[in-house]
Amino acid sequence: MLGIEYPVIMAPMFLVSTPKMIVAALNSGITAAMPAMNYRTANELDEALKFIKSQTNKPFGVNIIVNKSNIRYKDQLDVCIKNKVAFIITSLGNPKEVIARGKEAGVKVFCDVTDLNFAQKVEQLGADAIIAVSSHAGGHAGQFSPKELITTIKEHCKIPVISAGGVVTNAQFQDKLNYGADGVTVGTAFIASNECDVCKEYKDAIVKYKAKDIVSTEKLSGSKLTVINTPYVQKIGTEANVLEKFLNRNKRLRKYVKMLMVINSMKKLQKAAFSTTYQTVWCAGPSIEDINEIRSVNDIVERIVKNEISRGARPCTST
Ligand SMILES: Cc1cc2nc3c(=O)[nH]c(=O)nc-3n(C[C@H](O)[C@H](O)[C@H](O)COP(=O)(O)O)c2cc1C
Structure with missing residues (x-):
């Protein structure tokens, strides 16, 4: 659908995603999305999108929160449409308007869902893909395991299903594809990247x-x-x-x-x-279990998309 090398999205992460990380992701053969909420004004968002476009012509997306807590929703949508981003990820609300405007402008719309009911609703509204947010995801996690959620949605919906949550290693990536997912979206793993600007x-x-x-x-x-x-x-x-x-x-x-x-x-x-503060609240998902060092975005992508054997690991042999 996007013409990318590997079916992986660097997930949008509030305060964490930066244009630098997005560009690194695109150069590693995957796609990426950043949250519109990371920018205080429509102008700042516009500049960030233009910066990414000046670095690469590969496809990337923006995440828009579509519930009432996002008072900048309309402006953010206008900027995304004007810049013809490849896709918009909607979260936390009704994506009807985003899907309709996306269709007119040729911008694909992927919708975050946590259950079959909502997946069927967004499919009926004309979404291009479903992002199945599982109980393993960082951020606003869902209730169902990746296996349960992917297999149920795949059984009842026709559009592609992208699994969100719990991918750091190639085995975890392969599991999601084996359950029937058409791709995955990965957040937490990229917090521990050299390109990420958090402290x-x-x-x-x-x-x-x-x-x-x-x-x-x-x-x-x-x-x-x-x-x-x-x-x-x-x-x-x-x-x-x-x-x-x-x-x-x-x-x-x-x-x-x-x-x-x-x-x-x-x-x-x-x-x-x-910064270091006593009010330490760090958002992350349970996939931190398998994160054991800070690496480049490219190395994190390779760990996900290339299996251990092809990356040079040798099977253990007893002497
Ligand atoms: C620090 C952090 C911030 C996030 N911010 C957003 C956000 O702004 N919008 C959104 O739709 N999802 C957000 N998410 C969820 C991710 O987009 C994605 O669904 C999730 O990271 C996938 O699970 P994983 O962390 O196990 O890879 C965030 C997740 C994390 C860890």
């Missing part, structure tokens, strides 16, 4: 912590988000308190509460991603 402490944490240290917290955006269980996360707890729950349930207030929580969580994540 050294965040990258070291990705290497040091393991899957057992990932917890899901409602404290930041109101929706469950996977983070590393740092002492600060342990201190504030992971469940929304009674007041937060009440405000989140109140129909009239919900939109504003969500917006405030998102702004607040953005500030915390931003501080922790780029």
Whole structure:
């Protein structure tokens, strides 16, 4: 569909993805997407897209959050359409308008879903592919294992299915393809890359912590988000308190509460991603289990797409 060498997307990651990482990904034979939310204005987003285009003519995408918490949604969509990005990834809401505008402009639209019901809805709306966000994903993870989610969606939907979550090694990549996925999208693995601009402490944490240290917290955006269980996360707890729950349930207030929580969580994540702070909240998924060093984007891609034998590993022989 995109004319790329390997069926892999470097996943959009709030605050983490940069144009430099995107270009490195495109030069490694995969595609990549970055979140529109990483830019405060439409102009900044426009400049970032133009920068990537000045470096390469390979296809890349942008992620747009389509729920009400994203007050810059319309401007972001306009900029993506104007720049004719190859694809848009929609998350956290109804993608109807993005799909319709994408169709008019020849921009493909891939929609994040966590269950079959939503997958069938986006297919009916005309999405070009489904991103099946599994329980192994970093960020806003789903409830179902990759195997369960991919096989169920493949059975009932005709458009391509891209699996999100839990890929760092070639064996994990092959597993997803064997379940029937047409491709995968990979986030956490690329946090520990040389090209990523987050602080050294965040990258070291990705290497040091393991899957057992990932917890899901409602404290930041109101929706469950996977983070590393740092002492600060342990201190504030992971469940929304009674007041937060009440405000989140109140129909009239919900939109504003969500917006405030998102702004607040953005500030915390931003501080922790780029400097040492006691309020350490680092977003990552359980796939940190298999991340054991900081590497170049190209090496991370090779680890995923090339099997150990073809990369020169020798089988063990007893003497
Ligand atoms: C640090 C971080 C930030 C993320 N930010 C976003 C985002 O802004 N928008 C989005 O749709 N998904 C976001 N995600 C989810 C990823 O796009 C992707 O679905 C996920 O990383 C796949 O699972 P993996 O981390 O096991 O590879 C984020 C994930 C991480 C780890």
